[in-house]
Amino acid sequence: MTAISLPARKPGKASPATLVSATFATVRARLLIVSRYKGQLFNEILTPIVLAAMPILLGRATAGDRAAEVFLANTGTANYVGFMLIGSATFVIVSNAFWHIANWLRWEMETGTLESIYLTPTHRVFVAAGTGIYSTSRSTVGAFVAYLIGSAIMGINPFQGDLLIAFLFILCGLIPLFGMTLFYGALVLKLKEANAMLNLMQWVVNFLMGVFFPITVMPAAAQLVAKLFPPTWMTNGVRSAMLGVGYFFGEWYLDLAVLWFFMLAAPMLGIWAFKKIENSVRRNEGVGQF
């Protein structure tokens, strides 16, 4: 009889290669699922264009031929179409990041697989990371395509200003963003049926990011809250790089430094909040209940 030799690794511990494989398996699974819903993907491209079109059309109706001139006086750029399109495309990335993580948790809860994920040797962080990578790739590509199509429909040049700096702001903004999504995840773990809360948060995010207006038009207290929110810096950074609306600290590298700070702080805070709620849920009703 041949004895089956077990690997030297401690039972229940997965190798780094297995963890990476689990992460990408999650990405693949999510992409495969969403590819079955072509209507959803179409909506994802349509959403930023429609969102941007509303204030653009309202502006044209209100200010007529002087729309660009009045907008320049109020915001620092005459390119109101680019301003709104960048705002709505960034908003879709941010909003999707929150929704995808929250929906993933809720879905696993409802289908009864969340508890099983906690029991597998692959740590749940890697499954969550897979969902995060999936969300980033789906939203960023969707937002970029929407921006291109929107620019073509509304007749503006989509490639203007300093594109490299704009790209840097998006890249640096994504990490604190996914750190913050853990707050959303914690909310879903705690409240379970949190759809209305998530809907509300979506509009709060829209407001704080200044999707359709510069945050300088908000009251001072609201501006302060908005500046504590990393996507505000991401949106303003991209707009300043491409349209020249002006960085909060005057220079791109100073604003980027703030995003670097958020890159460290937001994930740490997010993980802390998520673990705290998660522990409390596991000690009480358990993660399987919904």
Next chain:
Amino acid sequence: MTAITPTHQKPTNAQVFSTFWAMVRKELTVLSRYPVDFIASFVQIFIIVAIFTLAGLTFSETGQASEATSGVVVYGFVMFMFVSDTLWTIGFNVRHEQVQGTLEQLYLSPASKFASLIARVAHLLIWTSLLSLTSALIMRAMLGSLPVNNLGLALGLLAFILSGTFGIGFAFAALTLRVKEAANSLVNMFQFVFMILGACFFPFGALPEWMRWISRLIPTAYGVDIFRSTLMGYPAGFPELAPVNVEIVIVVVFGLVMPVLGYWLFRGAERHAREKGSLGEF
């Protein structure tokens, strides 16, 4: 031994009303079990109002909107809330019952299906009216002024518009029974199309001419146009899609015909689902 013969009597009016009221009460009870949802949806409206108001003001030289702009945006927004609520709540509720597994049981009961459908949206109308009134007041405070004329006529027209959108709601419910999960994406897409072609947040004049022609094919667009033009006292250029009398006739016909057509479509989809045995499938 006496054989029990099933009776196929039509429910009386009192029974229909009783079903309707029981369903409304059930929906209100469910609503009251989620107070966070209740408050969140209320706060959400305030934030949406603030976002669009601030967006509109970036195009204003004085920091205040003109009376015409306020009228267009505020009344357009009110119409958008009513229309989107009535439009997709019926279908969404049918889908919810399907997922919960209670739709089939509901069809086995002798209760009026029509009353049960209407009840799904009736409680929301009360809530939406309250939200609309409050958001109109906030927007009025933020934008400066708001014209209010011909209130009686406007409310009468609103009743016909809502009746028409009830009909579209029935049609969407029929679609939900047919296409199941894909209905969500379709509803979202239609909502976006309505936002633009219905010109809820801007005047129709802002749309390119070819788009205005498409708007002219959508009855709810006339609803938005006539409702806000009436409340604004028909200033020059309003209504924008057709003369006042023509728009009133379109809205009244829409309000009378669409519920019948929508319900007929729903009954067709329902019959098809029952024959195929797919009522409980999701």
